Amino acid sequence: xxxxxxxxxxxxxxxxxxxxxxxTKEEFTMQTNNDSRISLxxxxxxxxxxxxxxxxxxxxxxxxxxxxxxxxxxxxxxxAYKQLGSTTEMKLMCASFGNKKFENMGLNFHKDADNLSExxxxxxxxxxxxxxxKTMNSCVSCHATFRQ
Ligand code: HEC
Numbered sequence: 001x002x003x004x005x006x007x008x009x010x011x012x013x014x015x016x017x018x019x020x021x022x023x024t025k026e027e028f029t030m031q032t033n034n035d036s037r038i039s040l041x042x043x044x045x046x047x048x049x050x051x052x053x054x055x056x057x058x059x060x061x062x063x064x065x066x067x068x069x070x071x072x073x074x075x076x077x078x079x080a081y082k083q084l085g086s087t088t089e090m091k092l093m094c095a096s097f098g099n100k101k102f103e104n105m106g107l108n109f110h111k112d113a114d115n116l117s118e119x120x121x122x123x124x125x126x127x128x129x130x131x132x133x134k135t136m137n138s139c140v141s142c143h144a145t146f147r148q
């Protein structure tokens with residue numbers, strides 16, 4: 001009897017975990033089918049390049065939050081410009097994907113970061129955080145519009 005109960009519990013657990021897996025697959029398919037973002041049709045090399053650039057954007061934002069919280073505005077201002085601002089490298093990168101709308105969104109993002117870099121020099125925490133938030137609006141809206 002004890003063995004039978006153990007067996008029943010095992011079957012029940014097994015079928016539950018199977019169902020869970022099915023649902024996850026279903027959800028995944030739904031997500032990819034509903035992904036109406038514009039594809040940039042990047043090749044494998046461009047993809048790698050873009051993702052590594054994006055990871056460094058994320059790192060820059062983390063760095064900025066840490067520096068602002070430590071009142072290290074001079075360094076924060078440099079990070080904002082060098083890693084997120086309108087440097088020649090960034091401008092070329094935005095243009096290299098061959099999509100004008102993407103390029104413009106990218107350039108506006110870098111301009112917001114230039115502005116953030118200037119505001120950081122005033123050492124005003126509230127204004128700095130507002131400017132960081134405005135810059136990050138560009139991250140959010142581009143991600144909602146484009147995919148690789
Ligand atoms: C002009 C468009 C644009 C802007 C601005 C932008 N991104 Fe991205 N980012 C993309 C695209 C396109 C992808 C690929 C998404 C996909 O294919 O699902 C991406 C992917 C990423 C990834 C995934 C990296 C990986 O290795 O998987 C991270 C993290 C990221 N972006 C962070 C940021 C942050 C942080 C900002 C702002 C500070 C930002 N991005 C601004 C277009 C942009």
